Each structure stands twice: as structure tokens, then as C-alpha cells.
Amino acid sequence: MSITYLEAIREAQAKALADDPRVFIYGQDVGNFGGAFKATKNLAQEFPGRVIDAPISEDAMMGAAIGAAIEGMRPIIEIQFADFSTVAFNQIVNNAAALYWRTQVPCPITVRLPAGGTSGSGPYHSQSLEAIYAHYPGLVVMSPATVEDAYSMLLEAVAIDDPVIFCEHKYLYYHLKTDKLPTEAMPVGKARIARPGRDMTIVAYSAMVHEALAVAEELATEGTEVEVVDLRTIKPLDTDTIMASVARTGRLLCVGESFPWGGVTAEVVARVASEGFGLLDAAPQRLNAKDTPVPYHPNLWAAHRPTARSIAAAARNLLRS
Template sequence: MSITYLEAIREAQAKALADDPRVFIYGQDVGAFGGAFKATKNLAQQFPGRVIDSPISEDAMVGAAIGAAIEGMRPIIEMQFADFSTPGFNQIINHAATLYWRTQTPCPITIRLPSGGTSGSGPFHSQSMEAIYAHYPGVIVMTPATVEDAYSMLLEAVAIDDPVIFCEHKYLYYHLKADKLPTEAMPVGKARIARAGRDLTIVAYSAMLHEALAVAEELATEGTEIEVVDLRTIKPLDTDTVMASVARTGRLLCVGEAWPWGGVTAEVIARVATEGFGLLDAPPQRLNAKDTPIPYHPNLWSTHRPTARSIATAARNLLRS
């Protein structure tokens, strides 16, 4: 038996619905149709009345989730694409994220963002929005890179008493497989050493983890040992694990599929530079998408985002410096 990243997300939601009567799912086409990506396949039939089609109203979807959370429910909102969370942005960052601080009323909502690029998806179905949400206080931002994390972190997202932005990567939906669902998981907020090494640290998350692991594999044949850190959640960001890795390797390359200005790679480098400058043997580097909208055509798209090839080049340059 094998289970995909997407199936793990469906299974986590099925378990959350089965285990906790406070959980319901609200989003566009999530009901009988089972969601644009089938992440809620058969859930409406399995859990009648608890998997609800919404109008195309992202603001009102999140608003309703906040209201339901105030009343003690634990809603899961599916945005059809991360890109379409922008019309719901106001409710997320100005309302859900401020509610506990302002009123001491917890706001346990999970917002699933099908994120990141796939070939042919273009400017409005490819975005990685984790950094813009992480900028705001009052939210947790998860970026699972493995089938196991997609499952266990989504269950944890539903259990957490705060708004969680769950960035699930569409590129991983069908291709990433595991033998079985996990029965235990690392704590939320802890990064994972996805591969140990001593020459260079690559910090990555979500789909970029797999590009980084491919580079580590490739460079191992050249005698270079790359350590790969999977951030898992970008807020909170596990600075300790990153710093410990840099202490071992002395070199840092951060890779993110999102745009370069601000963002996760900038944040990681800022923290290492301010708190661990002395650990560095070379200037820390980062690799991001190009600073343009995300192109439609595969020829352009595959160059727009970091890939194993561009990461390998950056890694080799950093190892020489």
C-alpha cells in the first residue's frame, strides 16, 4: 500500500471529522464534488452536513470560520488555491490573527492553502504565500514537505487554539508517496534534519526540500556532504536547529520557492547573521523565485523557480567561497 501527499491530507481531515464533532470543512466545491483537487473526496458523504460548499466568497468564508471558532467550533477552510486567499486576507490577518490578543478568545481555525507552482499553472494558480501570512503576529504557518508531515501537521493544525495557515504544496500532491500514515510526529515548530552533512547547510521547506535533497545526493558523488534542514513550520521558525546545523557546517544556503523580497530565506539569513555571525565561514546565500509574476509556459516556469540544477550551482559556488 502507498499513500500520496494529497491522500494524507484527505485522511487527516477524515480523522479530524471523525474524532472531533467540533470540526467542519467549508470551502468552494468541497462538498459532493470533493474539492478541486479531491482533498475532500467522499467526506461530505461520510460526514453529512459537516462538509459545506461555500459561495465564491473568501472574505465571508474566513469570517464565518472566525464566528464559528468563537462559538467553540474548529473549522477547516479550504481555499481553492493559495492565490485566492487574497480576498480573504483581511479576515485572516486583521481579524483571526488579532482576536486572541484583543479579546482573549482563541481562534482555532485551519486555513488550507494549496500552494506553489506546477507546470502550466501561471500567475494566479502558483503562488507561495507563506511569508506574507507569517509576517503577521497571531498565526502559525505550516509548510509540510512530506506525506507524513502533511498528515500529522494537519491534525495538529486543527487541534491548535490559534489560526493556522496550512501551506500544502500542489506539486507534491500526486507524486510524493509514503508506505503508510504516521502514528507519531515531531512537535510543531521543530525543524528536521532531513539529511545529515558537514560541509554546507541547505535550509528548505515544502517542495524545495526535495530539490535540496536531490542536490545533496548529487554532490555526495563529488565527495561533498550537505546537511539539509526541513523547516516544517516557518512560523514559528526553529532558529535553534538551523543555528546548530550552521555551527556544524559553517556555510548556509536558504532555498525558497517564494519571491525574494523579505520572506523566509531573508528571515533565516537575518537570524543566523545576527545571532550566529561567528559560525559562518562564508557569507550566507539564498535562492528564490525570480522577482516577476509566475510564468505559464513550462520553459519559463522551470527557470523562474529554484530547481535542483540552480541550487547545485549555488551550493558549489558557496562551497568554493
């Protein structure tokens, strides 16, 4: 039986609840309704009193989670859309992120952010906020690109004593499937070589990994071998794996769905340019969404974000340089 990316997230939460009585889920409509995307479907019935509906106040939700964590609980907070997490920004970056460094008291909360765009979602339900949270010390930022990682990394997030921002991509919820969930996982902060190659490196994360893999397949028919690196974790960032890949290929293209100013792609390029300049045969490049709010219209949305077509064009330009 196949398991979707969304079902893997639900299964991970069920296992976390079953394995640890300190775990509970808190969020808007997560109870009998099963969550905005049904990521908590049937969990309230299976675990009475531990899958709790929250008021429509992300700020209050995060404050309650931090208080619970201080008292020894391990809350999983579902924010309906990543965009709305900014309502709780103060709680996340000033309280949760800094708590251990101020008090030596851990803050083991997991904040699930359904992130990224889908056709017709528009500017308030499509944003990718991983770089904003990665900016702040004290937060771990995860961005799984596969069904297997969605499951294993969410379990890791709950087990970690630090607050974790778990960026799960809405477009992948039903587009990815696997036959079996993993029993072992790569460590937190370790990137994955999704496809080996020798001619150039494409570093990507979340849904962009699959666009990059499609490009690698296309360019392979032209005799070009592209290595695709899936970051998996935005913070900590696995610079060693990135550098090793660039050392093999001599060229770097970093792709992200978020806005272009600053961000994960900028950080990757900056690290490679400053720490591995001698490894490069051409200037490192990056590709992001357009520097505008995310459009509603499906055709505009398709032109706004990186796609296999635009990534392939950028890759060919880099190969010619």
C-alpha cells in the same frame, strides 16, 4: 498500499472529523464534488452536514469561520488556490490573527492553502504566500514537505487553539508517496534534519526540500556532504536547529520557491547573520524564484523557480567561497 501527499491530507481531515464533533470543512465545491483537487472526496457522504459548500467569496468564508470558532467550533477552510486567500486577507490578519490578543477568545481555524507552482499554472494559481502570513503575529504557518508531515501536521493544525495557515504544495500532491501514515509527530515549530552533512547547510521547506535532497545526493558523489534542514513550520521558526546545523558546517544556503524580496529565506539569513555570525566560514546565501509574476509556459516556469540544477550551482559557488 501507498498513500500520496494528497490522500494523507484527506485522511487527516477524515480523522479530525471522526474524532471531534466540533470540526467541519467549509469551502468552494468541497461537498459532493470533493474539492478542486479532491482533497475532500467522499467526506460529505461520510460526514453529512459537516462538509459544506461555500459561496465564491473567500472573505465571506473566513468571516463565517471566525464566527464559528468564536462559538466553539474548529473549522477547516479550503481555499481552492493559495493566491485567492488574499481576497480574505483582512479577515485573516486583522480579525483571526488578532482575536485572542484583543478578547482572550481563541480562534482555532485551519486555513488550507494549496500553494506553489505547477507547470502551466501561471501567475494566479502558483504563488507561495507563507512569508506574507508569517509576518503577522497570532498566526501559525505550516509548510509540510512529506506525506507523513502533511498528515500529522494537519491534525496538529486542527488541534491548535491559534489560527493556522496550512501551506500544502500542489506539486507534491501526487509526486510523493509513503507506505504508512505516522502515529506520532514532531512538535509544532520543530525543524527536521532531512539529511545530515558536514560541509554546508541547505535550509529549505515544502517542495524545495526535495530539490535540496537531490542536490545533496549529487554533491555526495563529489565528496561533499550537504546537511539539509526541512523547516516544516515557517512560524514559529526553529532557529536553534538552523544554528546548530550552521555550527557543524560553517556555510548556509537557504532555498525557497517564493519571490525573493523579503520572505522566509531572508529571515533565515538575517537570523544566522545577526545571531550566529561567528559560526560562518562564508557569507550566507539565499536562492528564490525570479522577481516576476510566475510564468505560464512550462519552460519559463522551470527557469523561474529554483531547481536542483540552480541550487547545485549556488551550492558549488558557496563551497568555493
